[in-house]
Amino acid sequence: ENPIYRNYVIFFSIAVFAGLMGVLSGAYQSPVEFDSGDSSIFARIVNSKIVRPFFEYFIYLYYFIYFTVLPQYFLKKEDHIKYFFSIFAKAFIVSFIVGVVDVGLHAAGTGLYVSREMFGGHDVGMRFHGLAGEPRDAVVYLFFGLAMLHLHAYYNAKDLSKRWIVAIVAAAMMTQSASGIVGIGFFTILYSIYLFTKP
Numbered sequence: 349e350n351p352i353y354r355n356y357v358i359f360f361s362i363a364v365f366a367g368l369m370g371v372l373s374g375a376y377q378s379p380v381e382f383d384s385g386d387s388s389i390f391a392r393i394v395n396s397k398i399v400r401p402f403f404e405y406f407i408y409l410y411y412f413i414y415f416t417v418l419p420q421y422f423l424k425k426e427d428h429i430k431y432f433f434s435i436f437a438k439a440f441i442v443s444f445i446v447g448v449v450d451v452g453l454h455a456a457g458t459g460l461y462v463s464r465e466m467f468g469g470h471d472v473g474m475r476f477h478g479l480a481g482e483p484r485d486a487v488v489y490l491f492f493g494l495a496m497l498h499l500h501a502y503y504n505a506k507d508l509s510k511r512w513i514v515a516i517v518a519a520a521m522m523t524q525s526a527s528g529i530v531g532i533g534f535f536t537i538l539y540s541i542y543l544f545t546k547p
Contacts, residue, residue: 440493447478476522487528
């Protein structure tokens, strides 16, 4: 029995229980009607107060299956791992370039108008987000990409280019995400503690 699966089942069960308690206690009822401003019918349905909570549970399951369960079956051989790194790097670079171009065009008075959602139609203005959704999500994606690029370099017994580190940190700052910047601060503190305390 895999302890990762067991722990996730416990976590998911607690999340469902908390959601049910919230519904029964009326914690999710709001006296104010909120209009998300979504431009498509699909987005309005997915982001509605009835559907969205259930969709969040689906997202939790999807992430766990995609990032934890499936890699055990898909990344068994060296060729599979190389292919994965290759595709990930290409997708990350495309998203990064789209984000940089979008910010540059916004600075020039126009923009690519890349929506923060697939069907929502919300432009985030002169903030970096690429194809990663909201700017605060882009911060997570950027550092996940940095970690994957570093892992790829380590796998090939190479050093990751310092230019990538500078570019990704700069892009993270351009997201102008307060939560992202706070996260970077906490990471810096924890990583510094790790560096000074490791044997």
